[in-house]
Amino acid sequence: MAHARDGFPAYRGEMEYVCQGCGSRFPAAELYYTCPGCGGVFLLEDTRFAELTKTSGQTWREIFDSRAASKHSALQGIFRFYELVAPILEPGDIVSPGEGQTPVVRANSDLEERVGRPLAFKNEGQNPSASFKDRGMACAFSYLKSVLRQKQWDRLLTVCASTGDTSASAAMYAAYVGHPVTSVVLLPQGKVTPQQLAQPLGSGARVLELPGVFDDCMKVVEYLADNCPVALLNSKNSWRILGQETYAFEVAQWSDWETGDKAVFVPVGNAGNISAIMAGFLKLHRLGIISELPQIFGVQSCHADPVYRYYSSPPGERRYEPVSVRSSAAQAAMIGDPVSFPRVRSLAERYQALAGESAFQVVQVTEQEIVEGMLQANRHGHIACTQGGESLAGLLRAAREGAVSREKTAVLNATAHSLKFQSFQQMYFEDSFPPEYEIQPRQELINRPRQVRGVDATPGAEREAFVSGAAAEIMELLGLSGD
Ligand SMILES: *Cc1c(COP(=O)(O)O)cnc(C)c1O
Ligand SMILES: [Zn+2]
16 A cells, blocks of 8 residues: 555545435535435445455555554544545544544453453543544544535534533544534433533533433434534434444454454444444455454343344344333433434344354343443453443343354453443442332442541540551451551
Protein backbone atom coordinates (compact mmCIF):
# COMPACT_ATOMS: atom_id res chain seq x y z
CA MET A 1 0.00 0.00 0.00
CA ALA A 2 1.31 3.38 -0.97
CA HIS A 3 1.94 5.93 1.74
CA ALA A 4 2.14 9.64 1.05
CA ARG A 5 5.35 11.33 2.10
CA ASP A 6 4.09 12.35 5.53
CA GLY A 7 3.26 8.72 6.40
CA PHE A 8 -0.49 9.11 5.95
CA PRO A 9 -2.06 6.51 3.60
CA ALA A 10 -2.46 7.59 -0.02
CA TYR A 11 -5.51 5.38 -0.57
CA ARG A 12 -8.89 7.12 -0.86
CA GLY A 13 -12.15 5.20 -1.06
CA GLU A 14 -15.48 6.17 -2.50
CA MET A 15 -18.17 5.81 0.11
CA GLU A 16 -21.91 5.32 -0.27
CA TYR A 17 -24.82 4.87 2.09
CA VAL A 18 -26.59 1.56 1.34
CA CYS A 19 -30.16 1.27 2.61
CA GLN A 20 -30.80 -2.01 4.47
CA GLY A 21 -34.52 -1.68 3.63
CA CYS A 22 -34.74 -1.01 -0.12
CA GLY A 23 -31.12 -1.23 -1.26
CA SER A 24 -30.97 2.38 -2.55
CA ARG A 25 -27.57 4.06 -2.55
CA PHE A 26 -26.65 7.65 -1.75
CA PRO A 27 -23.31 9.49 -1.93
CA ALA A 28 -21.42 9.98 1.33
CA ALA A 29 -20.81 13.66 0.58
CA GLU A 30 -24.28 14.43 1.99
CA LEU A 31 -25.40 14.06 5.60
CA TYR A 32 -27.96 11.25 5.55
CA TYR A 33 -29.42 9.69 8.62
CA THR A 34 -32.07 7.33 7.29
CA CYS A 35 -33.17 6.44 3.75
CA PRO A 36 -35.18 9.30 2.18
CA GLY A 37 -37.04 6.65 0.15
CA CYS A 38 -38.14 4.06 2.72
CA GLY A 39 -36.90 5.30 6.10
CA GLY A 40 -34.57 2.30 6.44
CA VAL A 41 -31.19 2.33 8.17
CA PHE A 42 -27.93 2.50 6.24
CA LEU A 43 -24.62 0.73 6.24
CA LEU A 44 -21.74 2.59 4.61
CA GLU A 45 -19.78 0.88 1.88
CA ASP A 46 -16.51 1.73 0.18
CA THR A 47 -17.25 1.01 -3.49
CA ARG A 48 -13.51 0.83 -4.20
CA PHE A 49 -12.99 -1.84 -1.52
CA ALA A 50 -11.91 -4.37 -4.22
CA GLU A 51 -8.76 -2.24 -4.62
CA LEU A 52 -7.83 -3.15 -1.06
CA THR A 53 -8.04 -6.88 -1.82
CA LYS A 54 -5.03 -6.44 -4.16
CA THR A 55 -2.88 -6.12 -1.04
CA SER A 56 -2.33 -9.50 0.63
CA GLY A 57 -3.67 -10.34 4.06
CA GLN A 58 -0.10 -10.76 5.26
CA THR A 59 0.82 -7.25 4.08
CA TRP A 60 -2.23 -5.78 5.78
CA ARG A 61 -1.34 -7.53 9.03
CA GLU A 62 2.15 -6.05 8.82
CA ILE A 63 0.77 -2.57 8.04
CA PHE A 64 -1.59 -2.62 11.02
CA ASP A 65 1.02 -4.11 13.34
CA SER A 66 3.57 -1.48 12.36
CA ARG A 67 1.01 1.30 12.83
CA ALA A 68 0.75 0.28 16.47
CA ALA A 69 4.08 2.12 16.83
CA SER A 70 3.16 5.07 14.58
CA LYS A 71 3.42 8.55 16.07
CA HIS A 72 1.32 10.09 13.30
CA SER A 73 -1.45 11.97 15.09
CA ALA A 74 -4.02 11.08 12.41
CA LEU A 75 -3.24 7.35 12.62
CA GLN A 76 -3.98 7.04 16.33
CA GLY A 77 -6.91 5.41 18.08
CA ILE A 78 -9.45 3.86 15.74
CA PHE A 79 -7.67 5.42 12.75
CA ARG A 80 -4.86 2.89 12.96
CA PHE A 81 -7.25 1.05 10.64
CA TYR A 82 -7.83 4.10 8.42
CA GLU A 83 -8.38 2.24 5.12
CA LEU A 84 -11.07 0.03 6.69
CA VAL A 85 -12.86 2.81 8.57
CA ALA A 86 -13.58 5.94 6.51
CA PRO A 87 -10.90 6.41 3.85
CA ILE A 88 -12.49 9.59 2.52
CA LEU A 89 -11.25 11.64 5.48
CA GLU A 90 -8.24 13.95 5.20
CA PRO A 91 -5.71 13.99 8.06
CA GLY A 92 -6.99 17.38 9.22
CA ASP A 93 -10.53 16.02 9.63
CA ILE A 94 -9.54 13.35 12.09
CA VAL A 95 -10.84 13.68 15.65
CA SER A 96 -9.26 11.14 17.95
CA PRO A 97 -8.95 12.16 21.61
CA GLY A 98 -7.70 8.79 22.80
CA GLU A 99 -10.35 6.20 21.95
CA GLY A 100 -9.66 2.59 21.00
CA GLN A 101 -6.61 0.40 21.63
CA THR A 102 -8.29 -0.86 24.77
CA PRO A 103 -6.63 -3.69 26.66
CA VAL A 104 -7.75 -7.30 26.39
CA VAL A 105 -7.23 -8.68 29.87
CA ARG A 106 -6.99 -12.43 30.30
CA ALA A 107 -8.86 -13.71 33.35
CA ASN A 108 -6.88 -15.17 36.23
CA SER A 109 -6.79 -18.91 36.81
CA ASP A 110 -9.41 -18.81 39.56
CA LEU A 111 -12.02 -17.17 37.32
CA GLU A 112 -11.13 -19.42 34.38
CA GLU A 113 -11.58 -22.46 36.61
CA ARG A 114 -14.97 -21.27 37.75
CA VAL A 115 -16.09 -20.60 34.18
CA GLY A 116 -14.42 -23.72 32.82
CA ARG A 117 -12.53 -22.22 29.87
CA PRO A 118 -10.05 -19.51 28.89
CA LEU A 119 -11.58 -16.07 28.76
CA ALA A 120 -10.61 -12.42 28.55
CA PHE A 121 -12.38 -9.10 28.97
CA LYS A 122 -11.80 -6.32 26.48
CA ASN A 123 -12.05 -3.22 28.61
CA GLU A 124 -14.07 -0.73 26.63
CA GLY A 125 -14.43 1.24 29.85
CA GLN A 126 -10.87 2.42 29.25
CA ASN A 127 -12.02 4.63 26.39
CA PRO A 128 -11.92 8.38 27.18
CA SER A 129 -15.60 8.74 28.12
CA ALA A 130 -15.44 5.26 29.68
CA SER A 131 -17.48 3.30 27.11
CA PHE A 132 -17.14 1.82 23.62
CA LYS A 133 -19.35 4.60 22.23
CA ASP A 134 -16.19 6.68 21.74
CA ARG A 135 -15.14 4.47 18.81
CA GLY A 136 -18.25 5.42 16.86
CA MET A 137 -18.15 9.07 17.90
CA ALA A 138 -14.55 9.43 16.70
CA CYS A 139 -15.67 8.39 13.23
CA ALA A 140 -18.94 10.36 13.27
CA PHE A 141 -17.26 13.59 14.41
CA SER A 142 -14.39 13.18 11.95
CA TYR A 143 -16.96 12.83 9.18
CA LEU A 144 -18.82 15.92 10.46
CA LYS A 145 -15.56 17.84 10.40
CA SER A 146 -15.02 16.85 6.79
CA VAL A 147 -18.54 18.03 5.96
CA LEU A 148 -17.95 21.33 7.79
CA ARG A 149 -14.72 21.80 5.83
CA GLN A 150 -16.39 21.17 2.48
CA LYS A 151 -19.65 23.04 3.06
CA GLN A 152 -18.16 25.81 5.18
CA TRP A 153 -21.11 25.82 7.57
CA ASP A 154 -20.73 28.22 10.48
CA ARG A 155 -22.95 26.31 12.88
CA LEU A 156 -23.69 22.65 13.54
CA LEU A 157 -25.98 21.35 16.26
CA THR A 158 -25.54 17.67 17.14
CA VAL A 159 -28.39 15.83 18.85
CA CYS A 160 -28.80 12.38 20.37
CA ALA A 161 -31.05 10.37 22.64
CA SER A 162 -29.23 8.12 25.02
CA THR A 163 -29.29 5.45 27.70
CA GLY A 164 -26.36 7.44 29.13
CA ASP A 165 -23.16 6.55 27.34
CA THR A 166 -23.96 7.88 23.86
CA SER A 167 -24.65 11.31 25.33
CA ALA A 168 -21.51 11.23 27.48
CA SER A 169 -19.46 10.42 24.41
CA ALA A 170 -21.24 12.81 22.01
CA ALA A 171 -20.91 15.69 24.48
CA MET A 172 -17.22 14.98 25.06
CA TYR A 173 -16.39 14.80 21.36
CA ALA A 174 -18.43 17.93 20.58
CA ALA A 175 -16.58 19.79 23.32
CA TYR A 176 -13.26 18.59 21.91
CA VAL A 177 -14.09 19.69 18.34
CA GLY A 178 -15.40 23.00 19.64
CA HIS A 179 -16.69 25.82 17.44
CA PRO A 180 -18.88 25.63 15.35
CA VAL A 181 -20.19 22.37 16.85
CA THR A 182 -22.56 22.35 19.82
CA SER A 183 -24.20 19.38 21.50
CA VAL A 184 -27.70 18.66 22.77
CA VAL A 185 -28.56 15.39 24.51
CA LEU A 186 -31.96 13.95 25.41
CA LEU A 187 -32.11 11.57 28.36
CA PRO A 188 -34.92 9.52 29.90
CA GLN A 189 -35.30 11.11 33.31
CA GLY A 190 -34.09 8.84 36.13
CA LYS A 191 -33.02 6.14 33.67
CA VAL A 192 -29.35 7.04 33.46
CA THR A 193 -26.89 6.75 36.34
CA PRO A 194 -25.69 9.90 38.19
CA GLN A 195 -22.22 9.40 36.69
CA GLN A 196 -23.65 9.26 33.16
CA LEU A 197 -25.67 12.43 33.79
CA ALA A 198 -22.61 14.20 35.16
CA GLN A 199 -20.58 13.54 32.01
CA PRO A 200 -22.49 15.65 29.41
CA LEU A 201 -23.07 18.34 32.05
CA GLY A 202 -19.34 18.51 32.63
CA SER A 203 -18.66 18.68 28.89
CA GLY A 204 -20.96 21.69 28.62
CA ALA A 205 -23.74 20.11 26.52
CA ARG A 206 -27.38 21.18 26.69
CA VAL A 207 -28.93 18.31 28.67
CA LEU A 208 -32.66 17.76 28.32
CA GLU A 209 -34.46 15.22 30.50
CA LEU A 210 -37.70 13.69 29.25
CA PRO A 211 -40.28 11.50 30.94
CA GLY A 212 -40.42 7.91 29.66
CA VAL A 213 -37.76 5.43 28.58
CA PHE A 214 -35.06 5.56 25.92
CA ASP A 215 -37.40 4.43 23.13
CA ASP A 216 -39.57 7.53 23.79
CA CYS A 217 -36.58 9.91 23.65
CA MET A 218 -35.52 8.26 20.41
CA LYS A 219 -38.88 9.09 18.79
CA VAL A 220 -38.52 12.76 19.76
CA VAL A 221 -34.99 12.92 18.35
CA GLU A 222 -36.19 11.42 15.08
CA TYR A 223 -38.92 14.02 14.86
CA LEU A 224 -36.29 16.73 15.32
CA ALA A 225 -34.09 15.14 12.65
CA ASP A 226 -36.95 15.05 10.17
CA ASN A 227 -37.93 18.66 10.78
CA CYS A 228 -34.82 20.66 11.75
CA PRO A 229 -31.25 21.16 10.51
CA VAL A 230 -29.46 19.04 13.10
CA ALA A 231 -26.91 16.22 12.92
CA LEU A 232 -28.09 13.09 14.67
CA LEU A 233 -25.62 10.96 16.57
CA ASN A 234 -27.69 7.94 17.48
CA SER A 235 -26.59 4.62 16.12
CA LYS A 236 -28.87 5.04 13.13
CA ASN A 237 -26.00 7.30 12.13
CA SER A 238 -24.03 4.82 10.07
CA TRP A 239 -20.68 6.61 10.58
CA ARG A 240 -20.79 5.44 14.17
CA ILE A 241 -21.11 1.83 13.05
CA LEU A 242 -17.91 2.17 10.99
CA GLY A 243 -15.96 3.41 14.00
CA GLN A 244 -17.26 0.61 16.19
CA GLU A 245 -16.03 -1.98 13.68
CA THR A 246 -12.55 -1.30 15.04
CA TYR A 247 -13.45 -3.37 18.11
CA ALA A 248 -13.36 -6.42 15.83
CA PHE A 249 -10.07 -5.30 14.26
CA GLU A 250 -8.47 -4.98 17.68
CA VAL A 251 -9.77 -8.35 18.90
CA ALA A 252 -8.26 -9.91 15.76
CA GLN A 253 -4.97 -8.10 16.24
CA TRP A 254 -4.80 -9.14 19.91
CA SER A 255 -5.36 -12.72 18.72
CA ASP A 256 -2.39 -12.35 16.37
CA TRP A 257 -5.00 -12.52 13.59
CA GLU A 258 -6.10 -16.06 14.56
CA THR A 259 -9.80 -15.68 15.27
CA GLY A 260 -11.17 -19.14 14.44
CA ASP A 261 -10.72 -20.29 18.04
CA LYS A 262 -12.45 -17.27 19.60
CA ALA A 263 -16.02 -16.75 20.81
CA VAL A 264 -16.93 -13.07 21.09
CA PHE A 265 -19.71 -12.03 23.53
CA VAL A 266 -21.50 -8.71 23.10
CA PRO A 267 -24.42 -7.24 25.09
CA VAL A 268 -27.18 -6.08 22.74
CA GLY A 269 -29.30 -2.95 23.24
CA ASN A 270 -29.89 -0.87 20.13
CA ALA A 271 -27.83 -3.53 18.30
CA GLY A 272 -25.41 -1.07 16.75
CA ASN A 273 -22.40 -2.60 18.41
CA ILE A 274 -23.07 -6.19 17.45
CA SER A 275 -23.77 -5.06 13.87
CA ALA A 276 -20.45 -3.24 13.77
CA ILE A 277 -18.55 -6.18 15.23
CA MET A 278 -19.97 -8.59 12.66
CA ALA A 279 -19.29 -6.11 9.85
CA GLY A 280 -15.73 -5.65 11.10
CA PHE A 281 -14.89 -9.35 11.12
CA LEU A 282 -16.49 -9.76 7.69
CA LYS A 283 -14.20 -7.02 6.31
CA LEU A 284 -11.09 -8.67 7.74
CA HIS A 285 -12.17 -11.98 6.27
CA ARG A 286 -12.78 -10.52 2.82
CA LEU A 287 -9.29 -9.01 2.81
CA GLY A 288 -7.72 -12.30 3.92
CA ILE A 289 -6.46 -10.64 7.10
CA ILE A 290 -8.16 -13.43 9.07
CA SER A 291 -8.88 -16.84 7.58
CA GLU A 292 -11.63 -17.94 9.99
CA LEU A 293 -14.46 -15.94 11.51
CA PRO A 294 -14.92 -16.10 15.29
CA GLN A 295 -18.21 -17.20 16.81
CA ILE A 296 -20.31 -14.20 17.86
CA PHE A 297 -22.86 -14.26 20.67
CA GLY A 298 -25.31 -11.45 21.31
CA VAL A 299 -26.55 -11.33 24.92
CA GLN A 300 -29.86 -9.86 26.08
CA SER A 301 -31.60 -9.58 29.44
CA CYS A 302 -34.97 -11.32 29.70
CA HIS A 303 -36.28 -7.81 30.51
CA ALA A 304 -35.33 -6.41 27.06
CA ASP A 305 -34.92 -9.24 24.56
CA PRO A 306 -36.47 -8.54 21.11
CA VAL A 307 -33.38 -9.77 19.23
CA TYR A 308 -33.17 -12.96 21.31
CA ARG A 309 -36.85 -13.62 20.68
CA TYR A 310 -36.41 -13.21 16.94
CA TYR A 311 -33.51 -15.67 16.71
CA SER A 312 -35.03 -18.18 19.14
CA SER A 313 -37.69 -19.08 16.53
CA PRO A 314 -36.73 -21.51 13.74
CA PRO A 315 -35.49 -19.73 10.57
CA GLY A 316 -38.77 -20.03 8.63
CA GLU A 317 -40.96 -18.68 11.44
CA ARG A 318 -39.04 -15.60 12.59
CA ARG A 319 -40.96 -12.40 13.06
CA TYR A 320 -39.53 -9.22 14.51
CA GLU A 321 -41.63 -7.62 17.22
CA PRO A 322 -40.63 -4.78 19.56
CA VAL A 323 -41.08 -5.57 23.26
CA SER A 324 -41.99 -3.34 26.21
CA VAL A 325 -38.91 -3.23 28.39
CA ARG A 326 -38.87 -3.90 32.11
CA SER A 327 -36.30 -2.44 34.51
CA SER A 328 -32.84 -3.83 33.86
CA ALA A 329 -29.51 -3.53 35.61
CA ALA A 330 -28.03 -3.67 32.10
CA GLN A 331 -29.63 -0.27 31.72
CA ALA A 332 -27.51 0.80 28.75
CA ALA A 333 -29.01 -2.10 26.81
CA MET A 334 -32.58 -1.65 28.04
CA ILE A 335 -34.10 -1.15 24.59
CA GLY A 336 -37.27 -2.76 23.29
CA ASP A 337 -37.15 -1.66 19.65
CA PRO A 338 -33.52 -1.66 18.52
CA VAL A 339 -32.97 0.65 15.57
CA SER A 340 -30.17 -1.50 14.17
CA PHE A 341 -32.21 -4.67 14.01
CA PRO A 342 -32.33 -4.61 10.15
CA ARG A 343 -28.53 -4.34 10.15
CA VAL A 344 -28.24 -7.35 12.45
CA ARG A 345 -30.51 -9.38 10.22
CA SER A 346 -28.59 -8.70 7.01
CA LEU A 347 -25.13 -9.03 8.58
CA ALA A 348 -26.04 -12.21 10.48
CA GLU A 349 -27.23 -13.73 7.22
CA ARG A 350 -23.88 -13.01 5.57
CA TYR A 351 -21.99 -14.16 8.64
CA GLN A 352 -23.86 -17.45 8.89
CA ALA A 353 -23.57 -18.06 5.14
CA LEU A 354 -19.77 -17.97 5.50
CA ALA A 355 -19.26 -19.64 8.88
CA GLY A 356 -22.39 -21.69 9.56
CA GLU A 357 -25.58 -21.27 11.55
CA SER A 358 -23.83 -21.53 14.92
CA ALA A 359 -21.39 -18.71 14.09
CA PHE A 360 -23.94 -16.10 15.16
CA GLN A 361 -26.28 -16.73 18.08
CA VAL A 362 -28.21 -14.75 20.66
CA VAL A 363 -28.59 -15.89 24.27
CA GLN A 364 -30.85 -14.63 27.02
CA VAL A 365 -29.89 -14.13 30.67
CA THR A 366 -31.65 -13.13 33.91
CA GLU A 367 -31.15 -9.91 35.83
CA GLN A 368 -29.67 -11.88 38.71
CA GLU A 369 -27.11 -13.44 36.35
CA ILE A 370 -26.19 -10.03 34.94
CA VAL A 371 -25.42 -8.39 38.27
CA GLU A 372 -23.65 -11.45 39.65
CA GLY A 373 -21.64 -11.68 36.41
CA MET A 374 -20.41 -8.14 37.08
CA LEU A 375 -19.66 -8.83 40.75
CA GLN A 376 -17.78 -12.06 39.99
CA ALA A 377 -15.72 -10.41 37.24
CA ASN A 378 -14.73 -7.52 39.47
CA ARG A 379 -13.89 -9.79 42.39
CA HIS A 380 -11.32 -11.29 40.04
CA GLY A 381 -9.65 -8.03 39.14
CA HIS A 382 -11.73 -6.73 36.22
CA ILE A 383 -13.58 -3.42 35.82
CA ALA A 384 -16.80 -4.67 34.25
CA CYS A 385 -20.03 -2.67 34.21
CA THR A 386 -23.41 -4.39 34.40
CA GLN A 387 -23.34 -4.93 30.62
CA GLY A 388 -19.88 -6.47 30.96
CA GLY A 389 -21.45 -8.72 33.58
CA GLU A 390 -24.10 -9.53 31.00
CA SER A 391 -21.34 -10.71 28.64
CA LEU A 392 -20.02 -13.10 31.30
CA ALA A 393 -23.55 -14.27 32.10
CA GLY A 394 -24.03 -14.89 28.36
CA LEU A 395 -20.90 -17.02 28.21
CA LEU A 396 -22.05 -19.11 31.18
CA ARG A 397 -25.46 -19.54 29.57
CA ALA A 398 -24.03 -20.48 26.16
CA ALA A 399 -21.69 -22.98 27.84
CA ARG A 400 -24.58 -24.56 29.78
CA GLU A 401 -26.57 -24.89 26.56
CA GLY A 402 -23.60 -26.43 24.75
CA ALA A 403 -23.65 -23.58 22.22
CA VAL A 404 -19.96 -22.79 22.55
CA SER A 405 -17.26 -25.44 22.37
CA ARG A 406 -14.79 -25.91 25.20
CA GLU A 407 -11.78 -25.15 22.97
CA LYS A 408 -12.85 -21.58 22.28
CA THR A 409 -11.31 -18.68 24.12
CA ALA A 410 -14.11 -16.30 25.07
CA VAL A 411 -13.59 -12.56 24.53
CA LEU A 412 -16.13 -10.66 26.61
CA ASN A 413 -17.04 -7.09 25.81
CA ALA A 414 -16.91 -5.04 29.00
CA THR A 415 -18.68 -2.17 27.28
CA ALA A 416 -18.23 0.53 29.94
CA HIS A 417 -16.32 1.20 33.13
CA SER A 418 -17.70 -0.32 36.32
CA LEU A 419 -17.77 3.10 38.04
CA LYS A 420 -20.47 4.37 35.68
CA PHE A 421 -22.82 1.67 36.94
CA GLN A 422 -21.80 1.46 40.59
CA SER A 423 -25.36 2.30 41.68
CA PHE A 424 -26.36 -1.25 40.68
CA GLN A 425 -23.55 -2.71 42.76
CA GLN A 426 -24.73 -0.55 45.64
CA MET A 427 -28.34 -1.75 45.29
CA TYR A 428 -27.10 -5.34 45.42
CA PHE A 429 -24.90 -4.74 48.47
CA GLU A 430 -27.68 -2.86 50.27
CA ASP A 431 -30.43 -5.23 49.12
CA SER A 432 -32.39 -2.25 47.79
CA PHE A 433 -33.28 -3.31 44.24
CA PRO A 434 -36.92 -2.44 43.53
CA PRO A 435 -38.92 -5.69 43.14
CA GLU A 436 -39.32 -5.38 39.35
CA TYR A 437 -35.61 -6.19 38.88
CA GLU A 438 -36.20 -9.64 40.42
CA ILE A 439 -32.79 -9.65 42.08
CA GLN A 440 -32.18 -11.39 45.43
CA PRO A 441 -28.69 -10.61 46.74
CA ARG A 442 -26.65 -13.54 48.01
CA GLN A 443 -24.79 -12.98 51.26
CA GLU A 444 -21.44 -14.27 49.99
CA LEU A 445 -21.32 -11.62 47.26
CA ILE A 446 -22.27 -8.68 49.46
CA ASN A 447 -19.55 -6.31 50.61
CA ARG A 448 -20.22 -3.29 52.82
CA PRO A 449 -18.11 -0.81 54.73
CA ARG A 450 -17.80 -1.39 58.44
CA GLN A 451 -17.52 1.50 60.88
CA VAL A 452 -14.55 1.48 63.25
CA ARG A 453 -15.16 3.83 66.18
CA GLY A 454 -12.13 3.46 68.35
CA VAL A 455 -12.47 5.17 71.68
CA ASP A 456 -14.64 8.25 71.91
CA ALA A 457 -12.78 10.83 69.80
CA THR A 458 -14.43 13.89 71.32
CA PRO A 459 -12.30 17.05 71.55
CA GLY A 460 -9.73 16.75 74.28
CA ALA A 461 -9.60 12.94 74.10
CA GLU A 462 -6.09 11.69 73.76
CA ARG A 463 -5.02 10.90 70.17
CA GLU A 464 -3.01 7.94 71.43
CA ALA A 465 -6.05 6.50 73.12
CA PHE A 466 -7.95 6.81 69.84
CA VAL A 467 -5.22 5.08 67.85
CA SER A 468 -4.78 2.19 70.26
CA GLY A 469 -8.55 1.80 70.68
CA ALA A 470 -9.20 1.75 66.91
CA ALA A 471 -6.27 -0.60 66.31
CA ALA A 472 -7.54 -2.98 68.99
CA GLU A 473 -10.97 -3.02 67.37
CA ILE A 474 -9.46 -3.69 63.91
CA MET A 475 -7.24 -6.45 65.26
CA GLU A 476 -10.22 -8.13 66.74
CA LEU A 477 -12.23 -7.78 63.52
CA LEU A 478 -9.43 -9.23 61.39
CA GLY A 479 -8.40 -11.89 63.90
CA LEU A 480 -4.92 -10.39 64.20
CA SER A 481 -2.94 -10.82 67.36
CA GLY A 482 -0.41 -8.33 68.73
CA ASP A 483 2.90 -9.52 70.17
C1 LIG B 1 -24.81 1.47 24.32
C2 LIG B 1 -24.36 0.44 25.26
C3 LIG B 1 -24.67 -0.91 25.09
C4 LIG B 1 -25.56 -1.40 24.00
O1 LIG B 1 -24.96 -1.28 22.72
P1 LIG B 1 -25.86 -1.23 21.41
O2 LIG B 1 -24.95 -0.83 20.33
O3 LIG B 1 -26.92 -0.21 21.68
O4 LIG B 1 -26.44 -2.59 21.24
C5 LIG B 1 -24.14 -1.81 25.99
N1 LIG B 1 -23.36 -1.41 27.01
C6 LIG B 1 -23.05 -0.13 27.21
C7 LIG B 1 -22.20 0.24 28.38
C8 LIG B 1 -23.53 0.85 26.34
O5 LIG B 1 -23.22 2.12 26.57
ZN1 LIG C 1 -34.52 2.63 1.60
